[in-house]
Amino acid sequence: MAxxxxxxxxxxxSSGLLRPCSMDRLTSLPDELVTRILSMLPTRDAxxxxxxxxxxxxxxxxxxxxxxDDSPVSHLVERFSLFEPFIDNVLHKLSQSQQPLxxxxxxxxxxxxxxxxxxxxxxxxxxxxxxPARLHAxxxxxxxxxxxxELDLRFHLKNPAESKLPPEIFARxxxxxxxxxxxxxxxxxTDIPVICLPNLKLLHLRSLVFAEDDFVTRLVSNCPAxxxxxxxxxxxxxxxxxxxxxxxxxxxxxxxxxxxEEENSDLVLIDTPNLQYFNYSDNLAFNYILHLNDLVEAxxxxxxxxxxxxxxxxxxxxxxxxxxxxxxKHLSLLRWSIExxxxxxxxxxxxPMFRNLRSLKLGTLCDSLCSARWDLVxxxxxxxxxxxxxxxxxxxxxxxxxxx
Numbered sequence: 001m002a003x004x005x006x007x008x009x010x011x012x013x014s015s016g017l018l019r020p021c022s023m024d025r026l027t028s029l030p031d032e033l034v035t036r037i038l039s040m041l042p043t044r045d046a047x048x049x050x051x052x053x054x055x056x057x058x059x060x061x062x063x064x065x066x067x068x069d070d071s072p073v074s075h076l077v078e079r080f081s082l083f084e085p086f087i088d089n090v091l092h093k094l095s096q097s098q099q100p101l102x103x104x105x106x107x108x109x110x111x112x113x114x115x116x117x118x119x120x121x122x123x124x125x126x127x128x129x130x131x132p133a134r135l136h137a138x139x140x141x142x143x144x145x146x147x148x149x150e151l152d153l154r155f156h157l158k159n160p161a162e163s164k165l166p167p168e169i170f171a172r173x174x175x176x177x178x179x180x181x182x183x184x185x186x187x188x189x190t191d192i193p194v195i196c197l198p199n200l201k202l203l204h205l206r207s208l209v210f211a212e213d214d215f216v217t218r219l220v221s222n223c224p225a226x227x228x229x230x231x232x233x234x235x236x237x238x239x240x241x242x243x244x245x246x247x248x249x250x251x252x253x254x255x256x257x258x259x260x261e262e263e264n265s266d267l268v269l270i271d272t273p274n275l276q277y278f279n280y281s282d283n284l285a286f287n288y289i290l291h292l293n294d295l296v297e298a299x300x301x302x303x304x305x306x307x308x309x310x311x312x313x314x315x316x317x318x319x320x321x322x323x324x325x326x327x328x329k330h331l332s333l334l335r336w337s338i339e340x341x342x343x344x345x346x347x348x349x350x351x352p353m354f355r356n357l358r359s360l361k362l363g364t365l366c367d368s369l370c371s372a373r374w375d376l377v378x379x380x381x382x383x384x385x386x387x388x389x390x391x392x393x394x395x396x397x398x399x400x401x402x403x404x
Contacts, residue, residue, distance in 0.1 A: 104142035213239030290324035334363030
């Protein structure tokens with residue numbers, strides 16, 4: 001209530017509505033302004049204002065954003081039994097007003113991670129929630145409202161196979177922001193038959209499990225206004241990543257292989273001529289086709305070479321990836337991807353010229369690349385980056401250059 005009182009005083013003072021008198025600050029505000037203030041608060045705080053007066057109780061019914069986060073009580077499992085009926089009561093009351101909803105956020109479990117409650121062998125240290133039927137009702141509420149522009153769902157279930165993601169999420173034409181951090185499995189056309197997100201600008205997917213690699217391709221192709229795409233998910237099988245978008249400006253791709261962590265993708269094709277930021281974390285793919293004409297910043301994290309192929313073949317694939325980044329201004333190379341610099345001369349396939357490179361960050365070298373080779377790596381970099389101004393090492397490393 002103290003935070004609400006300060007917000008009210010600030011708004012009133014700036015608008016000239018607050019005068020030095022004993023009048024109740026709340027009663028001096030127009031209904032529209034009170035509703036806007038309540039919509040800016042976490043829903044648990046906005047709901048608490050209903051005890052102030054009947055007017056505040058009515059104003060709560062007209063809020064346009066719902067922010068339900070159990071973080072303040074998630075460290076106590078027994079407290080969630082109180083949070084579940086609270087969500088039910090809030091959504092029931094808001095549904096009676098038929099007020100259009102612009103933003104809906106549901107965050108359950110502050111201690112979740114990428115690998116939490118996914119594997120059958122995993123034993124949860126706390127109660128996972130809620131029941132599938134109850135969860136489906138919570139998610140379905142915002143999808144039934146008009147004007148929804150932002151949807152943010154974050155929760156992990158102990159048995160995710162018992163629940164399915166409502167396909168309507170990917171067919172809301174009004175959506176502009178969609179964030180999903182859930183451990184559900186998506187089986188492409190079976191679970192999501194229709195994708196229609198013409199106004200979506202930001203799409204962040206985390207912890208989802210993709211059974212088919214073409215779902216991401218189909219998803220992006222049906223988001224013509226998409227500018228920010230982030231995928232940090234599980235891949236049941238290595239296949240092909242195909243992303244084509246003229247609107248995309250920012251792309252983060254971080255994939256975990258489900259059965260074989262060292263499995264390589266067949267093809268990575270990224271046709272994004274207006275992309276400015278590219279963060280790629282995966283095993284080395286067999287083939288790269290990248291169109292990144294306006295790239296400003298890139299971070300490349302290659303974990304493993306090709307499983308079935310010579311080292312020479314692997315390094316050639318690395319160099320094809322490096323050539324697509326030749327116009328970048330700020331570049332980070334982490335883990336195994338650095339070795340391609342050293343072996344470029346051995347395979348007689350030189351590095352490309354980084355004509356615009358201003359800043360370069362290098363991660364830890366693999367064990368197979370001894371520290372004595374750093375001098376050769378650095379020389380190759382300097383010869384190919386005439387405008388380089390900044391060289392950063394991810395970790396503190398003793399670099400001993402061989403005498404020339």
